[in-house]
Amino acid sequence: MIKTRSIWISAASMSCIAISASHAFAQTARAPFIVPAWAFPTAPAASPAQKPDSVVLHRVPNAAREYTMRQVGNAFDIPDWFPPSHPQMPAPVQYGTRPNARACGFCHLPDGQGRPENGTLAGLPSEYIVKQVRAFRDSTRLAANPASKTNSMHLVATSTSDADVSIAAEYFSKLKLTRRNIVREVTQVPRTKIEVMLYAYDGAGTEPIDGRLIEVPETFERHELRDPTVVYTTFVPIGSIARGRRLATNGPNTPATACATCHGPQLLGKDAVPPIAGRSPSNLLRQLMNFRTGARHDSLSITMAPVVEKLTERDMVSLAAYVGSRPPSVSVVAKQKKGR
Ligand code: HEC
Ligand code: HEC
Structure with a gap:
């Protein structure tokens, strides 16, 4: 059983979730939204905890250094x-x-x-x-x-x-986001398992994507070695990127909720509003769900409230796929134009 379909009902719509008082968040008028478990991969803690090896030296491609x-x-x-x-x-x-x-x-x-x-x-x-x-x-x-x-x-x-x-x-x-995500539209996704807080490839074979967004590192080993050059591929349902582009451009609620209004024309940020282009799609998706449920409810997040209030799970998958597939920085945009 790979596709766990267990769910959490957002605390904004139901009060039966056990959240300590300090972690309780304001009730909001947002329509209920069911948080899908697959969007927050969390593996059970490994038992018993193994001491990390301090003998074998590891390397990652193109790096001169070695670490245990x-x-x-x-x-x-x-x-x-x-x-x-x-x-x-x-x-x-x-x-x-x-x-x-x-x-x-x-x-x-x-x-x-x-x-x-x-x-x-x-x-x-x-x-x-x-x-x-x-x-x-x-x-x-x-x-x-x-x-x-x-x-x-x-x-x-x-x-x-x-x-x-x-x-x-x-x-x-002062640093620049340079990583470019690969976003692939598919009907079948390679089989995965949950490792710590992430999906990892699990042998051969595929299964239906079934509306999900699944982000996977090239190899889980390089991710675990904290290799900053490992490439992540995000699998999404066919048509997600075009659908996300429409939602982003027209605004998912009123026209004023078009993403570029606040995040800038290339979604590379504007003043204190963060850049979102080219960032990890699974992370973008979780942030949309965090806003949608009110789990993110700091003072600035109120600006995102009208953007997310009517979003469905499919809308959020589409937006995360589109935004994550955009070039992540001006320099990358310029380079691509020059290269053409
Ligand atoms: C009216 C202004 C406004 C619009 C329109 C808007 N955003 Fe935002 N967005 C913000 C602000 C402000 C924040 C920072 C919120 C905070 O500090 O909690 C933010 C934060 C985010 C974040 C979290 C980024 C992070 O670093 O965690 C995501 C993802 C995001 N927006 C996506 C979108 C998408 C997708 C759209 C279009 C569908 C959109 N936003 C439209 C103002 C806006
Ligand atoms: C143990 C791992 C860990 C360390 C160490 C850590 N972070 Fe984080 N950080 C996280 C995780 C996990 C998240 C995502 C939380 C979420 O989105 O709910 C995060 C998210 C963030 C975000 C939000 C980014 C966004 O796009 O909205 C900021 C800002 C941040 N961390 C700053 C810092 C700073 C500054 C430090 C050092 C003082 C730090 N972090 C150290 C794990 C860590």
């Missing part, structure tokens, strides 16, 4: 496969502070490209980064699926000093 799994898993002196790909990391990004303020670069990677389960920081406005960390800290930014391990930002946010968050925000805001 123990070094790769060190959140207080993080692996850095490609030092020339980014400026020197400030201490909160490279080392963090024990015991709980893990280094930002451990999860979001030294060049800020991030991983699907945590997201890109490269090129986000610095004030936006600071604001989001504050929202994680005061629990006005949660995940639509309360069981999701994406809630791990809460501990980092409550353990990192404001000064360190500002330093990290400044660093990441």
Whole structure:
């Protein structure tokens, strides 16, 4: 049984979900939305926890460095496969502070490209980064699926000093998102299994895509080695990108909700509104669901409320597929034009 179809009913529409008082969020007038479990892949904890190996040296393609799994898993002196790909990391990004303020670069990677389960920081406005960390800290930014391990930002946010968050925000805001996602429209998706917080290929064979959006790294091993150059492919139903483009351009609600109104003509961000083009589609999808259910309800998120209030699961899959397939930065757009 691969396709678990268990569901969480959004807390905005039902009050029976066990959320502690500090994690409860405001009731909203949004139409009920059923959060699909498949959008928040979460594997059960491995038992018993294995000590990472400290002998065997691993490599990733085109990198000169070698690390053991123990070094790769060190959140207080993080692996850095490609030092020339980014400026020197400030201490909160490279080392963090024990015991709980893990280094930002451990999860979001030294060049800020991030991983699907945590997201890109490269090129986000610095004030936006600071604001989001504050929202994680005061629990006005949660995940639509309360069981999701994406809630791990809460501990980092409550353990990192404001000064360190500002330093990290400044660093990441100057970097550029360069990764280009591959988005593929299919009727059949390769078989996958859930590893930690992500889908990974599971041998041969396919199964129906069945309305889902499934993002998979080339190899799970390279993802686990925190290789910032591993390519992720996102599988979506046929027609998703064109449908997403229509919704994005016309606005899913009123014309004022067209994505470019606030996120800029190429969806590369405008003032404090974050860029969304070319980012991980599965992450974009979860954010839309987080807004849709009210799990994200910090002060700025109110701007997204009219955008998401009528979105269906299919709308969100289409929007995430379209937005994720757009070129992620001006330089990439320029390069593509030149190359033509
Ligand atoms: C243990 C892993 C981990 C570490 C370390 C970590 N993060 Fe995160 N971060 C996450 C996860 C997971 C999410 C996604 C949460 C969600 O969307 O619900 C996230 C999301 C974010 C976001 C939201 C991005 C967006 O597009 O909205 C920001 C900003 C952020 N982190 C900043 C930081 C900063 C700054 C640091 C260092 C002080 C840091 N993170 C350290 C795991 C981590
Ligand atoms: C009226 C202005 C406005 C419109 C229109 C708008 N957005 Fe947003 N969007 C925002 C703001 C402001 C934020 C930051 C919210 C916050 O800080 O919580 C945001 C955040 C987001 C995020 C989260 C990014 C992250 O880093 O986590 C996504 C995804 C997103 N918008 C997608 C869309 C899509 C897709 C559309 C079009 C269908 C759209 N937005 C239309 C204002 C807008």
